[in-house]
Amino acid sequence: MTPLVEVRDLRYTYDDGTVALDGVDFRLERGETVALLGANGSGKTTFVLHLNGLLAGQGTVKVCGLPVEKKYLPTIRRKVGLVFQDADSQLFMPTVLEDVAFGLLNQGLDAQAAADRARAALDTVGMSAAAGRAPYHLSAGEKRRVAIAGILAMEPEILVLDEPTTFLDPPGQRALAELLGNLPQSKILVTHNIPFATALCNRAAFFAGGKIIAEGSIEEIVAGFAWDFSPERSKSHS
Amino acid sequence: MHHVVLEQWSRGSSPVHRFDPRAKLVVLLAVLISVATAARGLPLFAGALFLLLITGLRFARVPVIRVLTRAAVILPFTAVFAAVSWLAGDPARAFSLTVKSYLSALAVLLLISTTPLPSLLRAIGITGAPPFLLEVAQFLYRYLFVISEEAQHMTKAAAARGASVRQWIAQVHRFRAAAGALAILFARSYIRAEDVQRAMLARGFQGSLPLLRVTKFRTSDTVFLILASLAPWALRAAAERALP
Amino acid sequence: MHIPDGFLSAPVWATLDVAAVPTVAYIARRAQRTFEEDKAPLLGVLGAFVFAAQMINFPVGPGTTGHLVGGALLAFSLGPAAATVVMTAILAIQALVFQDGGILALGANVLNMAVLGVLAAYIPYSIWSRTRWRKFSLFAGATLSVLVSAVLALSELFLSGVRMPSAVLGVSLALFAVSALLEGAITLAVVQALERIQPKAIRQPLSNRSLVLAMVSLAAILLASVGVLFAAAAPDGIERLGQQAGISSHVRTLFRTPFADYQAAFWQSAFLSKAAAGLAGVALIYAACLLLSRAVGRKRSI
Ligand SMILES: Nc1ncnc2c1ncn2[C@@H]1O[C@H](COP(=O)(O)OP(=O)(O)O)[C@@H](O)[C@H]1O
Ligand SMILES: [Mg+2]
Numbered sequence: 001m002t003p004l005v006e007v008r009d010l011r012y013t014y015d016d017g018t019v020a021l022d023g024v025d026f027r028l029e030r031g032e033t034v035a036l037l038g039a040n041g042s043g044k045t046t047f048v049l050h051l052n053g054l055l056a057g058q059g060t061v062k063v064c065g066l067p068v069e070k071k072y073l074p075t076i077r078r079k080v081g082l083v084f085q086d087a088d089s090q091l092f093m094p095t096v097l098e099d100v101a102f103g104l105l106n107q108g109l110d111a112q113a114a115a116d117r118a119r120a121a122l123d124t125v126g127m128s129a130a131a132g133r134a135p136y137h138l139s140a141g142e143k144r145r146v147a148i149a150g151i152l153a154m155e156p157e158i159l160v161l162d163e164p165t166t167f168l169d170p171p172g173q174r175a176l177a178e179l180l181g182n183l184p185q186s187k188i189l190v191t192h193n194i195p196f197a198t199a200l201c202n203r204a205a206f207f208a209g210g211k212i213i214a215e216g217s218i219e220e221i222v223a224g225f226a227w228d229f230s231p232e233r234s235k236s237h238s
Numbered sequence: 239m240h241h242v243v244l245e246q247w248s249r250g251s252s253p254v255h256r257f258d259p260r261a262k263l264v265v266l267l268a269v270l271i272s273v274a275t276a277a278r279g280l281p282l283f284a285g286a287l288f289l290l291l292i293t294g295l296r297f298a299r300v301p302v303i304r305v306l307t308r309a310a311v312i313l314p315f316t317a318v319f320a321a322v323s324w325l326a327g328d329p330a331r332a333f334s335l336t337v338k339s340y341l342s343a344l345a346v347l348l349l350i351s352t353t354p355l356p357s358l359l360r361a362i363g364i365t366g367a368p369p370f371l372l373e374v375a376q377f378l379y380r381y382l383f384v385i386s387e388e389a390q391h392m393t394k395a396a397a398a399r400g401a402s403v404r405q406w407i408a409q410v411h412r413f414r415a416a417a418g419a420l421a422i423l424f425a426r427s428y429i430r431a432e433d434v435q436r437a438m439l440a441r442g443f444q445g446s447l448p449l450l451r452v453t454k455f456r457t458s459d460t461v462f463l464i465l466a467s468l469a470p471w472a473l474r475a476a477a478e479r480a481l482p
Numbered sequence: 483m484h485i486p487d488g489f490l491s492a493p494v495w496a497t498l499d500v501a502a503v504p505t506v507a508y509i510a511r512r513a514q515r516t517f518e519e520d521k522a523p524l525l526g527v528l529g530a531f532v533f534a535a536q537m538i539n540f541p542v543g544p545g546t547t548g549h550l551v552g553g554a555l556l557a558f559s560l561g562p563a564a565a566t567v568v569m570t571a572i573l574a575i576q577a578l579v580f581q582d583g584g585i586l587a588l589g590a591n592v593l594n595m596a597v598l599g600v601l602a603a604y605i606p607y608s609i610w611s612r613t614r615w616r617k618f619s620l621f622a623g624a625t626l627s628v629l630v631s632a633v634l635a636l637s638e639l640f641l642s643g644v645r646m647p648s649a650v651l652g653v654s655l656a657l658f659a660v661s662a663l664l665e666g667a668i669t670l671a672v673v674q675a676l677e678r679i680q681p682k683a684i685r686q687p688l689s690n691r692s693l694v695l696a697m698v699s700l701a702a703i704l705l706a707s708v709g710v711l712f713a714a715a716a717p718d719g720i721e722r723l724g725q726q727a728g729i730s731s732h733v734r735t736l737f738r739t740p741f742a743d744y745q746a747a748f749w750q751s752a753f754l755s756k757a758a759a760g761l762a763g764v765a766l767i768y769a770a771c772l773l774l775s776r777a778v779g780r781k782r783s784i
Contacts, residue, residue, distance in 0.1 A: 015682070054436045074442060082440045088384050089433035092377065092523065094356035098450045103441035105448030115450060134245060134354070136383040150441065241579050270586050275492050312486050312581055319489065319644060326645035335644075338488025343581040350578050358578065368510035370522060375571040377526020379579075382533055389534035409541045416540045417671030420550065423538070424531055424559075424672070425680040431527040438523065445520050 002065040003027045004158055004186055005051060011210075012046055012057030020046040021057055022210035028158065033187040035197035035218060037227055038207030044190045045085065047207070048160050051188075052080040064157065078107070081156030081185075085163045087143035091135035096127065096146050099135060103154040121153035122146070125179060141172035145179070152183070160188045165196050194218070194228045240308070241382060247300045247351040254298035254352045258455050259361035261463040262349050268467035269345045272474050273338050279477035284337045286473040291344050298352045305351060309343040316340070355379050360449075373447055377434070385427055392419050483635040484576065484591055487584025491642035498638070499589030505597055506570055513563035521564070528556065529568045533575075540668055548664045553595055553631075554603035554624035555669050558684055562604040569596035594634040598703060603627035605700040608687040620673050625666035630707050632658040637711045 005028035012021040020043045028034055036044045049055040053068045053076060061068040063076045084090045093099035097118055104114035122128045125145040135143060144164060151159065161180075165173045177199045180187065191197050197204065197218050204221040206214040214221060222228050248255075254262075269287070276283050295302045316339045320332035350358070356379070359372045396419065490498075513525075532552035539547035552572075556565035573591050576582040583591045603623040610619035636654070640646075646654070676683050 049436065052440055054439060077440060077442050084433060084437050084440075086430075086433060089430060090437040092380055092434050092437065093447075094354065094376065094380065101450050102438075102443075102448065105450065106442035106444055111450055132249070134249070136380070137246075154441065244579060266585070270487055270584075274487060274490075274495065274586055309581065315486065316488075319639070322646050322650050323644060325647050325650065328645055331644065335488055339486040339584070340488075342487035342584055342586075346578060346581060346585060355575070355579065368507050370514050371506065371510045371567055371570060373520075373522035374525040374529060374567055375574055377523050378529035378533070378568075378571050379526075379575055381527045381530040382575075385527065385530040386534040386537065389537045393538055412541045413667075414671065414675075416538055417668065418675045420535055420538055420668075420672045421675035421679055423535065424528075424555075424676055424683060427527050427531040428524070428680060428683055431524040434523040434527065435519075435521075443520070447522075 001030070002062075003029050004032075004064060005188075006060070006062040007047075007050070008060045010047070010050060010057055010059035010061060012043075012050070012055060014046075020210055021050075024059075024210070024212055026205065026212060028186060028188060031186055032203060033189065033201045035201040035204040036188060036190045036207060037192070037197070037204055037221060037225075042207040043210040044207050045162055046210075048082065048162055048188065048190060051158075051160055052077045052082055054082075078154060079157045081151035081154060081159050083144075083147050083151050083159070083161040083164060085166055085190075087140070087147045088135075090147045090150065091143060094134060095131070096122070096133050096135060096138070097131040099146065100150045100153050103150060107154070118149070118153050121149040124152055125149045140167035141169070141175065144168065144172075144176065148179070157185060158188065159183065159185045160190075162190045163192065164189065165191060165193045194222055241379075243304075244347075244351055245354070248354045250299060250352070252297060252299045252352065254294060254348075257352075257462050258453055258459040259353050259357045260364055260455065261459040261466075262353055263358065263361050263365075264463055265466040266345055266349045269470045270342055272470040273341050273345070276338070276474055277334075279474070279479075279481040280334055280337065282480055283474045283477035284341060286477060287341055287470055288344075290469060290473065291341070291348055294348050295351075298348065300351045305344070305347050309340055309347055312339050312343045357453075369446065376447070381427075381430065381434075384430070385423070388426060389423055392423060483594075483632050484573070484583030485587040485594075485635055485638065486581075487586050489584070489642065489644070490587055490590060490638055494638055494642045495586045495590060498593055499586065502589035502592045502597070506566070506592060509563050509566045509597070510570075513561075513567045516561055516563055525560070525564055525568045526571070528560070529572050529575075532556065532568070532572055540664070542664060548661065548668070550668050550672070551595075551628055551665050553599045554620075554627045554665065555672060557600045557604040557623070557627070558607055558620065558669075558673060561685060561687075562600050565600045565604070566596045569600060572596075590635070590638050594631045594638075598634060598707075599627040599631035602630040602700075602703050604687075605696050605703070609696045609700070611687055617670060617674075621666040621670045623666075624669035625662045626704075628662040628665040629658060630703060632662070633707045633711050637707070640711070 005026065007024055007026040010021050010024040010026075011019075013019050022043075024043070024047055026047075036047070038044055046055065050057060050061050050068065051063065053070075053073045056068070063079055066072045066076060068076055091099050093102055097115065100118035100121055101111075101114040104117055105111070109117070119128065119131065122131055125148055127142060127145050127149060130138060130142060130146065135146065138146065144167075148159075148161075148164075159180075164176060164180075168176060173193065173196055177196055180189075180200055187200070189197060189201060201218060204216065204218045205212045206221050206225060206227070214224060216224070273284075273287065292302060292306075295305055313336070316336050320336050323329070323331040323335065353361075356376055359375055359379075363369060363372050396415065532550070532555075535552060536549045539549060542548045553565060553569050556568050559565075560568065570592050573583060573588060573596055577585055577588055577591070603626060606619045606623040606626060610616060610622075613619075636658075673684055
């Protein structure tokens with residue numbers, strides 16, 4: 001069976017000359033949830049932006065067997081739902097309901113059908129009550145949920161979330177993990193939050209310097225790169 | 239922050255909130271024009287219109303006193319020109335500048351505290367204003383909340399570094415620092431815009447903002463439009479007749 | 483200077499509104515064509531930036547501060563057409579949400595600040611930005627934009643019959659000059675800081691622009707502004723001209739019949755002669771503006 005996502009030797013350099021991706025190889029199989037770990041600036045965000053064609057570097061990126069090229073973009077953007085790190089950038093419409101319906105209206109649904117599906121998606125994330133509100137009055141956790149609803153409404157096959165626990169307090173993180181755990185889609189989670197990753201992912205890939213330098217279980221990666229926070233270790237370093 | 243308060247009021251519910259934004263926009267124009275062109279009997283007309291606007295605010299269930307105070311933000315500017323006109327020997331103009339600008343601001347506040355700005359922008363769109371301009375205004379209003387919060391953090395951080403020295407050298411230094419802060423804010427806004435653009439494309443954006451709902455113009459809107467547009471003119475005619 | 487409602491006489495605000503609508507529509511179309519894709523988010527977010535920028539204070543002297551107006555910075559960053567669109571959106575939201583400037587006066591404020599203010603900023607920049615006078619062109623552009631906007635606003639107030647003792651006029655012109663120079667200094671400092679952290683935020687104007695045309699346009703804007711100011715300070719001259727030509731009285735009889743008697747006084751209160759004065763000034767600026775937007779609004783890539 002073709003993997004859901006297949007990336008080979010992906011390279012990307014920003015306008016200013018920053019080499020952000022330097023030969024990334026990656027696969028995502030159906031039903032998997034993978035954590036992307038790695039230091040700030042190691043290229044994780046740049047990588048996920050390639051998955052639905054928002055950036056186009058050298059190398060191959062295939063989603064459900066389709067190469068990420070201009071003519072397949074509408075299809076691919078329907079299959080890959082990308083939740084951005086900063087929910088404020090994603091919630092740009094005047095009200096929550098309009099925002100969640102945004103993608104559906106772009107797909108050509110009529111207003112009534114779009115509104116119904118948007119309401120259903122809001123229900124899934126437990127935000128039905130906020131439908132008529134303006135996004136700027138929501139808390140960080142609520143914004144994140146609405147942003148996810150906007151993606152879920154489009155019924156993607158793959159969910160990609162870029163640092164979804166940013167700005168969330170521990171109960172918010174727990175609630176988010178619960179919500180994501182109940183969603184059937186395959187997922188890619190960019191995160192620094194090890195407990196969060198452990199709760200949701202069966203596999204982890206570790207980014208450094210624009211490459212994936214290791215893959216394995218969360219425990220292996222965390223142990224291999226000392227990729228967690230512990231007071232003893234930080235003391236011994238100083 | 240002023241716009242946050244207004245935004246909350248505008249999402250309230252009252253008969254005034256429920257009228258179609260297009261109807262309210264026409265009424266606002268009728269009120270503004272009646273004020274702007276009033277000459278004879280102005281004090282009487284102004285008093286009557288003031289009461290009418292207050293009645294509107296009461297119906298809209300927004301805090302009347304706070305709106306009245308808010309409308310007074312234009313008074314310092316007006317006061318300067320009123321004083322100047324007075325000095326130039328035109329006290330009647332001093333009076334009319336003050337009264338007209340205050341009433342106009344009050345009328346705009348009545349509209350904006352009962353109509354969410356995005357709905358209002360859509361209503362303006364029906365008059366044939368360039369859609370591109372209205373989209374820009376919509377994004378501007380949305381990100382006003384985000385960017386002004388960022389700016390506030392920056393000014394707080396600057397204040398925390400004790401930027402209140404008064405020497406000349408310190409002033410130059412502060413000027414540079416403020417320029418640097420603005421440049422950073424600008425660069426961040428640029429990145430923010432790039433992000434928003436990507437988020438839109440990621441959800442299949444085709445080039446124009448889709449509309450979820452087209453509001454229907456009801457009979458009650460028509461009745462409101464006609465009555466409320468005529469009301470200020472009727473008051474004005476009465477005021478002009480009352481004064482010989 | 484944002485003119486509130488109630489300050490301008492009906493002929494002045496009505497004419498300027500009528501002039502502003504097609505101007506902005508034309509420029510908005512131009513601005514849209516400037517970019518390959520829909521840039522409404524960029525323009526909107528930068529508009530929000532200009533709003534927020536006004537919260538950051540710049541020291542001017544002991545105890546006093548000023549802040550950025552922003553039209554020039556936007557023009558240097560986005561080009562004149564897009565900057566006009568952003569400034570128009572800013573003015574509309576200032577009028578609606580912040581009671582800063584009137585609704586009926588929006589046409590006046592848009593022409594003063596968003597159209598002519600932005601053009602006045604952009605022209606020196608497009609002339610000198612590629613020479614060693616670049617810094618000067620940034621400073622001069624920003625200074626001019628505020629000065630032109632303020633002088634136009636003042637003229638419109640005079641046209642509307644606001645009177646000012648000459649001492650007061652002198653003081654206000656001096657104040658305008660100070661705030662204009664401040665805008666120049668702030669804009670220059672911000673552009674320099676910005677070029678260090680994000681060079682692509684400031685765009686170079688196209689090189690194949692006619693220098694002569696730009697110089698002439700700049701001179702025209704300045705002359706029009708100052709000319710209008712003087713004409714406005716002595717509007718009786720224009721009024722008398724209108725009456726001598728007999729136009730106003732002729733049109734007045736035409737209009738008198740359909741209007742009820744209490745309106746007659748209104749029409750007789752020199753409405754038409756003021757309209758003629760207003761129209762003359764505005765037609766001049768409007769023609770200059772159309773000419774200029776043709777000259778500088780030329781398509782450029784991002
Ligand atoms: N728009 C951009 N322009 C230039 N460089 C960028 C841009 N975005 C990210 N970078 C750079 O690319 C590298 C990878 O960044 P990013 O993908 O955001 O990493 P991560 O998400 O892992 O923190 C970093 O060095 C970052 O500074
Ligand atoms: Mg990142």
